[in-house]
Amino acid sequence: MVMSSPLPTAASLDPDDALICDVFARACPSRAIMENIVGKWGVLALAALLEGTYRFNALRRRVDGVSEKMLAQTLQNLERDGLVHREVQATIPARVEYSLTPAGTRIATQLVNLLEVIEAEAPAMIAARAGQEPAG
């Protein structure tokens, strides 16, 4: 992973000039993008949307514990970064649906792999937190 030149602007992006991103480098713009994805609400919203399209309130129920404000902000960031697609249907009342873009799907797939490993490891980790190993 090589550090990119500091903060290239979109105008400087050229598809023929492959941009090397490095999330370890604080000046690399991929760091800020990573931060949006790996916040707990970003992780859970993306993983939920891999299950299918959600309306806002249904997604809020799925991502148990998220506030309306935090979910709205999370979705707004993910939409701005091109990971989530927001579609307003011309019904009365208007119906707003959220889904993953192709890039969002690729990232959410990795997140679900990660969450599955975390869930598999969690029982042992809960025991470690409590300062003891599971008996047996």
Place this chain on the structure above:
Amino acid sequence: MVMSSPLPTAASLDPDDALICDVFARACPSRAIMENIVGKWGVLALAALLEGTYRFNALRRRVDGVSEKMLAQTLQNLERDGLVHREVQATIPARVEYSLTPAGTRIATQLVNLLEVIEAEAPAMIAARAGQEPAG
């Protein structure tokens, strides 16, 4: 993913009684464990340690931008959860080294997969942030 009964204590953990964890459920203890891992500093520290053992200051240089306090707190949480092993060598001055446990290695491997996808997608996302698609 099924919701576990609320907040089992370590004492209630029985290896014959498989605990089903669900990070989507706010009451599941795996949620708190996930939050530690998916914070940006947890992600970067675990991914760095997959490269090998690090001393504190070298790890701090690798995880560009982290403060001494935040890295210490992150490592302490990861150690408590059984993902990071902290070893104090009896040299003068004492040398403290951090490495991944087997569970930490399994999770860090998934994190590196995730970071690689994020880095690959980042150029297009940087363009999306700037409100334009890459030309071509």
